[in-house]
């Protein structure tokens with residue numbers, strides 16, 4: 001049976017850097033195993049829909065509430081890899097943190113977090129699948145897939 005997990009690639013825009021380096025991605029470092037870095041995500045509970053899982057895990061793992069995020073549901077990527085011989089699929093949407101100063105609050109599952117530019121995020125993410133997804137997301141955000149800076153892209157869903 002395939003393990004299924006869902007999460008959000010959360011980004012924020014900061015004013016200290018000019019575009020496209022003003023976009024930073026949130027990665028969390030696990031407090032277990034090899035202490036790998038991933039966006040907030042987790043296993044789908046029985047009967048739960050995918051977006052509910054992504055939002056629940058984001059709240060549990062990063063302390064960020066749905067109303068603090070702008071979900072970009074026109075960006076969806078599915079990753080496939082093996083975990084201890086079992087197939088795993090992970091779905092990620094993109095989400096912007098509305099207020100870039102919002103505090104991240106970790107659970108016991110993670111020991112650290114980082115807001116990282118694309119290259120640092122790819123270095124932390126370590127796995128090809130995740131790196132490609134981050135690069136896709138960055139391209140989407142910077143090459144016209146989404147209009148940032150106050151104007152809403154048609155794919156932006158206000159979940160507040």
Ligand SMILES: Nc1nc2c(ncn2[C@@H]2O[C@H](COP(=O)(O)OP(=O)(O)OP(=O)(O)OP(=O)(O)OC[C@H]3O[C@@H](n4cnc5c(=O)[nH]c(N)nc54)[C@H](O)[C@@H]3O)[C@@H](O)[C@H]2O)c(=O)[nH]1
Pocket residue numbers: 005030032033034036038041042043079081082083088109127128129130
């Ligand atoms: N003590 C302990 N406890 C653990 C451990 N493990 C889990 N727990 C417990 O489980 C709960 C988590 O539950 P949720 O939050 O619901 O789910 P997820 O977020 O889905 O959880 P994971 O962290 O299991 O999921 P992945 O990120 O997918 O990592 C799984 C493996 O895949 C590798 N990996 C990651 N990404 C990629 C990739 O892109 N490509 C490839 N090729 N590989 C990749 C990665 O290196 C790792 O070896 C926690 O409460 C823990 O208590 C563990 O080793 N020791």
